[in-house]
Amino acid sequence: VYILGIESSCDDTAAAVLRADADSHAVLSSVVIGQTELHKAFGGVVPEIAARAHAEKLDLAVEQALEEANIQITDLTAVAATAGPGLVGGVVSGLMCAKGLAAALNIPLIGVNHLAGHALSPQIEGQSPFPYLMLLVSGGHCQFLIAKSDDKFIRIGGTIDDAPGEAFDKAARILGLPQPGGPAIEEAAKQGDPKCFDLPRPLLNRDGCDMSFSGLKTALLRARDAVLNDQNEIARQDQCDLAASFQAAVTDILKVKSQWAFQRYLEFEPKHPCFAVAGGVAANQTIRGDLKQVAQDAGAQFVAPPMKYCTDNAAMIAYAGLTKFKRSDFDGFDLSARPRWPLDSESPSMLGSGK
Numbered sequence: 001v002y003i004l005g006i007e008s009s010c011d012d013t014a015a016a017v018l019r020a021d022a023d024s025h026a027v028l029s030s031v032v033i034g035q036t037e038l039h040k041a042f043g044g045v046v047p048e049i050a051a052r053a054h055a056e057k058l059d060l061a062v063e064q065a066l067e068e069a070n071i072q073i074t075d076l077t078a079v080a081a082t083a084g085p086g087l088v089g090g091v092v093s094g095l096m097c098a099k100g101l102a103a104a105l106n107i108p109l110i111g112v113n114h115l116a117g118h119a120l121s122p123q124i125e126g127q128s129p130f131p132y133l134m135l136l137v138s139g140g141h142c143q144f145l146i147a148k149s150d151d152k153f154i155r156i157g158g159t160i161d162d163a164p165g166e167a168f169d170k171a172a173r174i175l176g177l178p179q180p181g182g183p184a185i186e187e188a189a190k191q192g193d194p195k196c197f198d199l200p201r202p203l204l205n206r207d208g209c210d211m212s213f214s215g216l217k218t219a220l221l222r223a224r225d226a227v228l229n230d231q232n233e234i235a236r237q238d239q240c241d242l243a244a245s246f247q248a249a250v251t252d253i254l255k256v257k258s259q260w261a262f263q264r265y266l267e268f269e270p271k272h273p274c275f276a277v278a279g280g281v282a283a284n285q286t287i288r289g290d291l292k293q294v295a296q297d298a299g300a301q302f303v304a305p306p307m308k309y310c311t312d313n314a315a316m317i318a319y320a321g322l323t324k325f326k327r328s329d330f331d332g333f334d335l336s337a338r339p340r341w342p343l344d345s346e347s348p349s350m351l352g353s354g355k
């Protein structure tokens with residue numbers, strides 16, 4: 001079978017082709033058309049601009065994905081598109097494109113939860129048999145999930161305010177670095193001293209795997225203001241030291257809370273010691289390295305998708321679509337965009353409240 005994946009929930013227009021048979025699969029193409037330039041002047045993603053850009057670029061992304069996969073449009077077996085959560089205008093654009101293709105080709109339409117795409121992304125290349133503990137850490141989310149199967153996730157904790165990706169983006173703005181903030185901070189941090197500024201690590205000494213990142217941002221703002229010169233400029237070394245100190249604080253929070261979450265996970269799944277990370281922030285080498293260490297210290301397997309499948313892409317949507325395809329879990333043309341769509345709301349909980 002050939003599954004076309006479509007992703008348009010934020011500021012990347014993406015399409016991918018996945019080929020699969022009964023027991024194997026391969027990504028044949030994964031095209032991502034970014035919108036960074038369009039939003040540059042506004043210091044953040046502007047939903048209306050994003051929606052229009054998706055509508056303009058989706059056809060091109062799909063054409064390129066088919067061409068790179070070296071297949072005809074009529075070879076497609078099903079089309080899977082992100083149905084939420086995300087910016088509703090972009091999701092609607094992607095769904096309209098998917099519905100048009102499904103109707104014209106008379107093939108199944110599959111609506112995919114973007115977060116399921118991230119949570120299953122370690123499986124695109126490589127093996128991570130269920131169950132595993134997943135830290136999903138992205139631009140809009142940060143949560144620990146017990147992944148029981150393709151469609152069963154149990155949330156055991158997460159951020160109580162900002163997501164780390166969002167915090168990286170805001171931190172970059174505070175430090176005068178470009179967007180997206182994650183890669184910019186990571187790059188600047190290489191020249192900085194992570195111990196130079198003492199930034200807070202909220203909730204670290206408290207039990208539980210809930211996390212908080214909003215205070216960190218405020219502290220960074222204060223630390224920056226203290227080093228500005230008379231012209232309100234920041235010296236390059238201060239910029240790098242602040243970036244490194246910020247990254248170190250986020251890393252510490254994720255690391256310590258992962259240790260806690262993993263111990264809790266092991267109480268439920270002692271026979272399956274596996275820790276997986278996914279989402280844009282999992283592309284950060286320092287964070288990735290420390291999280292790998294958490295798994296190794298616990299004698300557990302560590303799984304993470306390759307960098308290209310950490311940030312938004314359509315290969316993960318095609319893969320999540322494939323898992324629904326195998327269950328014949330198709331959608332009708334009344335499928336609508338869901339701006340909010342928690343991953344664990346569809347499945348019965350095994351932890352009582354599940355929260």
Ligand code: ATP
Pocket residue numbers: 010085086114118137138139140141164165166168169180181182183186279280281282283284285310311312
């Ligand atoms: P969500 O998936 O929660 O809806 P999103 O789709 O916008 O949000 P992703 O595409 O998964 O999020 O990730 C983008 C985020 O990851 C951005 O906030 C970006 O700054 C961050 N990010 C990307 N690369 C890195 C990096 N190397 N280090 C830290 N953060 C990074």
Ligand code: FE
Pocket residue numbers: 114118138139280311312
């Ligand atoms: Fe995402």
